[in-house]
Amino acid sequence: MHDRIFAGVNLLICVALIALSWGYQAPFAYEPVGPRAYPLLLLSLLVLGALYQMLKPAKQTESREEPPLNRQVIRKIALCIAAMVAYAALFDVLGFILSSALFAVAMAYLYDATRVQSTVGGIVIAVGLYLLFDYGLDVPLPLGMLAKLGS
């Protein structure tokens, strides 16, 4: 069933993209193929595959090793994704150390750490990684708000 839904979504996306790529025309043609032939070819192959999957989805013969999803796990996964999105949004604004510390505390808590463990662990991880990458490995990281404090 899930396979059918996925194939259907896939089909819709591909059809939309085909409509989109139909308009890709080069103002000057330097070569015979042009920019739209290759994506059109791929997308139509995907459409064919998705159609086949909708008509004849793969049989669920093998027993899955991972236990099925339940409501609690789905809630946790949604929270985890939300934490990551928030982290990405705050990365430049708050700077690496602050945003990472917040993120690490939240994630550790999500992965079954106690409050004390996650607070201490999160801060240690954030500061440690900053020192490792910025000083040790020369990868520049944004300081964000902390930069104003320093100057």
Added chain:
Amino acid sequence: MDTIHYLGLGFGVALTPYNLITAFCGTLIGTIVGLLPGLGPVNGVALLIPIAFALGLPPETALILLAAVYLGCEYGGRISSILLNIPGEASAVMTTLDGYPLAQQGKAGIALSLSAWSSFIGGTIATIGVVLFAPLLAKWAVAFGPAEYFVLMVFAITCLAGMADNKPLKTAMAAFIGLALSCVGIDANSGVYRFTFGSLGLADGIQFIVLVLGLFSISEILVLLERTHHGHKAAKATGRMLFNFKEGAFVLATNLRSGVVGFVLGVLPGAGATLASAVAYMSEKRMASKDNQFGKGDLRGLAAPETANSGAACGSMVPMLTLGVPGSGTTAVMLGALTLYNITPGPMLFQNQPEVVWGLIASLFVANVMLLVMNVPMVRIFTRILAVPTWALVPAIAIITSIGVYAVHSTTFDLFLMIGIGVCGYILRKLDYSLSAVLLGFILGGMMEDNLRRALSLSNGELGILWGSPITVAVWALVAVMVALPILRAWRGRKPAPLAVTD
């Protein structure tokens, strides 16, 4: 004779103190990364690319680092398979079948040292194979034009799908998704923006590090979240830590056979270590005598997949170096790294930059020896690392992943893109699609389009050039075989009672 001369040159490069230290660090990092649940060779190698850049490593040293990490991960992966019954990546699944039962019987030490030894044999056999066959293939591949390359890549994609044992269509779909993703961005030939939706961040296309880390790290983090929720327990590494001579001799024939199987399957584009370990395990099981213990802790069942996946890891370097067509997810990442260094892998690499190629090949030998020496006495220390709790590990992995992505362009757009790709990757994974196929498709996609368009420019739009030469015709024949294979298997599987293959 040439080969020996070049090999000498390679060892000259690999044995400089600087490169030796790099190889040592690489194998150590690789083992630890492979051992941690949630990190496999693909993300291990991808994470190191920005670091290799930031440190200003010269190309051959960077490549040695990445290769050492790759091999190290294959070594490390078995530790979590044996002790935790959690394969770090797909190619280690077969190792759990006999490795974990051995650990439960209190033979974890023997299993760990024996599998390190098996990996060493597999790696060595395959590296010798690389030395023998890579230059031949490179010499032959010089004659390849764009049409030949295009057909070869079609072959790689069909190989990927045809060899995937039970879900050829899903794997093919995954590869097509990857191919389609490679179209995003400005079209180099005509300057048309494709699928960018007006976003500047996508104008350059999707950065492959963003795709790799999204697909593999983010989705793995989400899978780990599920696992923590359900909980798992590690077996203790107790008892005798070293296998004895009798046990070593018992599996030697298995080692030798599986090493060859691993190398051959590793060379095939798209097949890789997962298939190699499965084939080696199955054939050893079939060959064993009636009263075998396969599945309940047979040493041969442990040695076969371990030897084969190391062999395949080394073997997959062959198509990457000689043709520029990666044979596995990890070599696809290494290929991406090479292009960042402005090195185009392919037959010309052997002539123009022999120090890079042969340095890499020699360092495969060096890394294998290092890993063996490091792994046998240090197994106890490595197993301690498994005691690091998930709640400390996952935030660190997530943050390091973000740093790796951010370091490329210094924009947070890439972070959002990575999360989006990661969530899609997680869904694909839940639905049993192969993520390595998406990655391989993505890496091959750009090259495939370039070669197709170059070929058709040469022929002025005449499609006949795609099957004009004997080489292309031969490769098309192979493509036909690969397409026919799963259909044939499905047809044959229907008639007799289904064999129990999924054990």
